[in-house]
Amino acid sequence: MKNYMKLEISARGENEGFxxxxxxxxxxxxxPSFTELSDIKTAVSEAVTNCIVHAYSKTQDGKIIIECETEQTSTGGVLHIExxxxxxxxxxxxxxxxxFYxxxxxxERSGMGFTIxxxxxxxxxxxxxxxxxxRVEMSRRIGEEDGAAFSKPPKSIRKVSNA
Amino acid sequence: MRILSDYRGNVLYMRLCGEMDEHNAALVRRVADKLVDDHTQSERAVIDLSGVSFMDSTGIGFLIGRYKKLQRYGIPVYVTNPSLGTDKILQMSGVYTLMPKI
Incomplete structure (x- = not known):
């Protein structure tokens, strides 16, 4: 079973928490566990902050689009975020x-957003x-924390630039 | 986001409360700096994170910024009571090497 949502927000600081x-x-x-939720919130906060601070330099009246999909699996589920x-x-x-770049x-920017x-x-x-x-795309498996941590496949990190 | 402060036994205590993100950090940066400027005779400063319910990488920049300011006055700074999520971020970014966790 898949579930989907799409959110369009103004690139304004007060929308980071929302x-x-x-x-x-x-x-x-x-x-999700408390840790999983906390990790997801932090990653989303980093991506949205980048849009506000870097993409639109805090001044332009820009738009940010957030799309999410969840997939239920036998062991838990997966959350995809774009x-x-x-x-x-x-x-x-x-x-x-x-x-740190x-x-x-x-x-006072730490340069740790993408690392996080x-x-x-x-x-x-x-x-x-x-x-x-x-565009940032991220996925997080949910419900695999107990015992499954060691059997996780290596992280797939894809970086593409079409500049 | 807000800061509660206390000054006891030559120690400046600053307790951060709320969600530390880019938007909220701007609100407390000036307050924290004023507290430091008003207590330059402090022997040390302690930043209490027990009231921080959320922190992203903005918190790293915020803490390093305060560390640099306190360092100019020769005041060592420590952090205390981070939540699990906050602790993870501070650990991976090496913040504790500048301001030890107590």
């Missing part, structure tokens, strides 16, 4: 995903086209 809570609420029927903007795009995605170091998304989610991919926008 976006992560909405995605967490959508995932609730999969019975977050995209129509902002400036990322010049060098390979550089952008490096830990930031273009706004004067602004990759660490907290099971799958992560980033696609960006300069001048057109950026």
């Amino acid at each position: 976006a992560r809570s909405a995605v967490a609420a959508f995932a609730l029927p999969l019975n 977050i995209r903007d129509f902002g400036c795009g990322i010049e060098d995605v390979e550089q952008a995903v490096q830990p 930031t273009t706004l170091s004067d602004d 998304m990759q660490t907290f989610m099971d799958e992560f991919s980033l696609t960006s086209i300069r001048g057109e926008g950026t």
Whole structure:
């Protein structure tokens, strides 16, 4: 059984909390643990913050689209999240995903956003086209924490740039 | 998001309360800096995270920013009571090497 939702929000700071809570609420029927929910909220918060701060530079009146799909499996479920903007795009995605890399170091930015998304989610991919926008796709398996951790396949991390 | 503060025995305590994201951090950055500027005679500072119900990477930037400010006054800083989620982020980013967890 699949479930789907789509959310379109203004790229405004006050929507950061709304976006992560909405995605967490959508995932609730999969019975996520507290840790799983916390990881999902953090990853969503990072992606949405990037749209607001970087894609639209906090000034433009941009839109962010969040699409989620859940899949029930025999052991639990999977949550797929896609977050995209129509902002400036990322010049060098390979550089952008490096830990501690930031273009706004004067602004108390840690440069850890993409690292956290990759660490907290099971799958992560980033696609960006300069001048057109950026798309982050992430998936997280739910309900596999007890004992299944060691049998997890390696993380698939795909980074694509069409700049 | 808000900050509760206390000054006891030459120690400046700052307790953060609320959800620490990019939007909310801007609200408390100036308050925290003013507290530091008003207590430059402190022997140390303790940032209590027990009231932080959510934190993303903005929290890393916020804490390192306060660390740098306190360092200019020669005041060591410690963090205490992070939630499991907050602890995970602070651990992976190496924040505890600058400001030990007590």
